[in-house]
């Protein structure tokens with residue numbers, strides 16, 4: 001009788017042990033799988049979050065004019081920028097070589113961007129200046145010559161890096 005009881009108890013313990021083992025295994029598999037997936041996510045996120053280092057973007061900009069434009073008749077200056085658009089990515093270092101190609105005694109021109117870049121550079125006839133800044137704010141920003149409005153203006157487009 002005692003031996004039968006011992007057998008039943010041993011059998012019970014064995015079944016319980018197997019049940020516990022199966023339960024632990026069933027719990028462990030999803031946890032291990034989840035850890036593996038989360039590791040993969042971490043790797044993917046890290047590669048996606050590599051910051052864009054920015055590159056140097058160089059532009060050559062000149063004063064220009066609309067051919068055959070009658071300033072008196074039109075009531076506005078004929079002056080324009082040679083380049084109406086400059087497109088860069090946020091983080092790029094922008095270098096603009098700005099030339100005033102007027103004859104001596106001609107007009108001054110400026111390269112001006114208001115907030116947030118706060119640039120205002122004037123070039124006299126036959127002069128040039130180099131304007132350098134980091135494009136650290138995304139958006140579309142007008143650049144203009146303060147002497148020749150509304151015709152002498154363009155757009156700086158700063159986009160998020162790809």
Ligand SMILES: [Cu+2]
Nearest residue numbers: 109145147148
């Ligand atoms: Cu001008």
